Amino acid sequence: MTEVVVVGSRGGTHIGGSFERAAGRDLSVRLIDSGSAFEGPRLVRAASWRLLGRRPLHLDAFGESVVESCRRSQPAVLVATGLAPLSARRLEQLRRLGVKLVNYLTDDPWNPAHRASWFLQALPLYHHVFTTRRANLEELRQAVPGEVHYLPFGYDPSLFYQVDLEPAEAEALASDVVFAGGADQDRVPYFAALAEAGFTLALYGGYWDRYPATKRYARGMASPDLVRRAFRAARIGLCLVRRANRDGHCMRTFEVPATGTCMLAEDTDEHREIFGRDGLAVAYFRDIPEMIGKARALIAEEESRRAMAALALQIVTTGGHRYSDRLRSILATVHTETVSAGDRS
Known part of the structure; x- marks a missing residue:
């Protein structure tokens, strides 16, 4: 051994x-x-x-x-x-x-x-x-x-996996776009733009309540169990890399799809290496206007959203990740x- x-x-x-x-x-x-x-x-x-x-x-x-x-x-x-x-x-x-x-x-x-x-x-x-x-x-x-x-x-399969929510819990946690992570200053404009465009948001992590544009959507710190359920209740899980860390992907790259949630992610070489071309298993964006457009399309096309989520789930759970x-x-x-x-x- x-x-x-x-x-x-x-x-x-x-x-x-x-x-x-x-x-x-x-x-x-x-x-x-x-x-x-x-x-x-x-x-x-x-x-x-x-x-x-x-x-x-x-x-x-x-x-x-x-x-x-x-x-x-x-x-x-x-x-x-x-x-x-x-x-x-x-x-x-x-x-x-x-x-x-x-x-x-x-x-x-x-x-x-x-x-x-x-x-x-x-x-x-x-x-x-x-x-x-x-x-x-x-x-x-x-x-x-x-x-x-x-x-x-x-990802840790004991923490992030598909879960069935009771109707009342699904309604309480529901959002168009969910994000779990700290309120880095360079992240705030993304969520301010989503809010202005009319999307309902659920923001978990520290300091979202410090910014006027995101304060109403701040849901505080959350356990892995709550994050898993919030991902499952959302239509889209947003994946932002940490630019100060020079990330090409992050922990959420695997954790969001592992819950069966459709992911909209920053367009990076590493994301494409893991999930393939845009729109196959994951939708990518390069800037805020493209993010808004991709989010609107995903919200409107439930069947496509489900198909992408299913393929991303398969890639993550069977790909040795x-x-x-x-x-x-x-x-x-x-x-x-x-x-x-x-x-x-």
């Missing part, structure tokens, strides 16, 4: 928890929840974050606990998710223990909102980096002596590299 340690967060839609649920007869997964690295009094945490370059308050202590845990269990592979709180010092110690270090890099470390010197110093210590965006592949290859790979986001598939892809790549290195020696 393969044993892997995952360093990430548990709960919500965090990928660490999804990897933990990927365990099976042939795979043992032990999650070390990174949440403790960020705990502490609010003001102290804020000072550490702002004054020390987005440094988690307990970065060193958490890293030490990971090293000691791995010293006891001797895992072959450690998979860190995103900007995991493991410093260069702690990664060096893990390397000396013989642990293969992998980062499934779900954020762009050069995004000004995430850029942290401690993480950029740690990044070259990973043997493998799997990035969810092609836009930073070359930068990563220059920064990381080890192997750099593109590996898309996925579960997070368990992603974890196994990571481990297969690490194993292949290890065997090749052994052959060369």
Whole structure:
């Protein structure tokens, strides 16, 4: 049986928890929840974050606990998710223990909102980096002596799946267009335009109530269960990538179709690679006017909307896009590299 340690967060839609649920007869997964690295009094945490370059308050202590845990269990592979709180010092110690270090890099470390010197110093210590965006592949290859790979986001079938709603719940959650994600400033004009065009909206996530154009549609933070049901109750699920992250796709790319909801998504090469041409399984848009036009067409053509949703659901659920598939892809790549290195020696 393969044993892997995952360093990430548990709960919500965090990928660490999804990897933990990927365990099976042939795979043992032990999650070390990174949440403790960020705990502490609010003001102290804020000072550490702002004054020390987005440094988690307990970065060193958490890293030490990971090293000691791995010293006891001797895992072959450690998979860190995103900007995991493991410093260069702690990664060096893990390397000396013989642990293969992998980062499934779900954020762009050069995004000004995430850029942290401690993480950029740690990044070259990973043997493998799997990035969810092609836009930073070359930068990563220059920064990381080890192997750099593109590996898309996925979805967790225990969180996102088709669900039948009771009529009263379907009516309460109904919308023309649903979106789940934070109110980034560059996202607001899309929903202001949809509202002005007469679409009913359901906006889940933080800060939508801060903008006059979206305040009335803000439905607050939501659990994965509520998001799943809201997707199912909507006619269209809108998929916007995070531009500051240089995304070509995002988590919702897979989660919206997994619920059987018709998706209208930003037109990117990665979206087309996953779902094919425009109008086959997903409708694409390049700007706000095209988004409005595509949304109107989808609302008016229920049969077409259902057919597209059904094909997108099939692509996502049968195409090897579960997070368990992603974890196994990571481990297969690490194993292949290890065997090749052994052959060369």
